[in-house]
Amino acid sequence: EIVLTQSPGTLSLSPGERATLSCRASQSVSSTYLAWYQQKPGQAPRLLIYDASTRATGIPDRFRGSGSGTDFTLTITRLEPEDFAVYYCQQYGASLSFGGGTKVQIK
Amino acid sequence: QLQESGPGLVKPSETLSLTCTVSGAAISSRRAYWGWVRQPPGKALQWIASIYYYTNRVYYHPSLQSRVTMSLDTSNNQFSLKLNSVTAADTAVYYCVRPTSVTSGFWYFDLWGRGTPITVSS
Numbered sequence: 001e002i003v004l005t006q007s008p009g010t011l012s013l014s015p016g017e018r019a020t021l022s023c024r025a026s027q028s029v030s031s032t033y034l035a036w037y038q039q040k041p042g043q044a045p046r047l048l049i050y051d052a053s054t055r056a057t058g059i060p061d062r063f064r065g066s067g068s069g070t071d072f073t074l075t076i077t078r079l080e081p082e083d084f085a086v087y088y089c090q091q092y093g094a095s096l097s098f099g100g101g102t103k104v105q106i107k
Numbered sequence: 108q109l110q111e112s113g114p115g116l117v118k119p120s121e122t123l124s125l126t127c128t129v130s131g132a133a134i135s136s137r138r139a140y141w142g143w144v145r146q147p148p149g150k151a152l153q154w155i156a157s158i159y160y161y162t163n164r165v166y167y168h169p170s171l172q173s174r175v176t177m178s179l180d181t182s183n184n185q186f187s188l189k190l191n192s193v194t195a196a197d198t199a200v201y202y203c204v205r206p207t208s209v210t211s212g213f214w215y216f217d218l219w220g221r222g223t224p225i226t227v228s229s
Contacts, residue, residue: 050215059210
């Protein structure tokens with residue numbers, strides 16, 4: 001099983017700042033089959049990005065996914081108040097696994 | 108939309124039964140996959156199972172496949188999950204999901220239910 005390691009565990013930033021979240025895979029993820037989800041307290045996860053860089057329907061363009069192989073990044077170019085949440089990556093290139101999450105909190 | 112229903116509390120060693128009711132789409136759509144994901148308290152997400160309507164083939168997480176069964180109920184536009192011999196480690200929020208398949212044979216999840224909390228305790 002491919003293990004996904006997300007870093008940092010917690011990111012403390014202010015609204016308007018740029019957030020950079022990392023997801024590193026223990027093996028290469030084929031065909032950039034990597035997704036990102038946002039989860040707010042008490043809510044279900046919401047798909048943000050799939051295929052490493054394609055935004056899901058209705059997702060603002062401040063959310064940008066990039067990367068390939070074993071290193072992937074989710075960038076939120078300018079944090080809005082509603083963006084403070086936990087973010088998970090998930091690979092679906094070989095079986096299926098999720099990362100442990102990165103919490104983006106208000107500084 | 109997806110809506111889970113479940114018992115809330117299950118005793119150890121018993122069987123957990125969950126149902127997901129689908130609205131706004133037919134589970135019998137030719138290319139439709141359906142699935143379950145869970146999240147233990149304070150922990151990461153874990154995929155449990157997915158089913159493909161067209162072939163009725165079911166895919167299970169290797170660590171759970173000996174205890175889990177997933178099925179479709181097209182007459183009620185629902186799908187269900189049964190997990191037997193539950194322990195405290197099965198305590199989690201259980202989400203029903205709609206997987207989107209890719210050429211690898213696996214999925215990302217583009218639609219989620221709100222989740223139903225399940226506690227395993229005597």
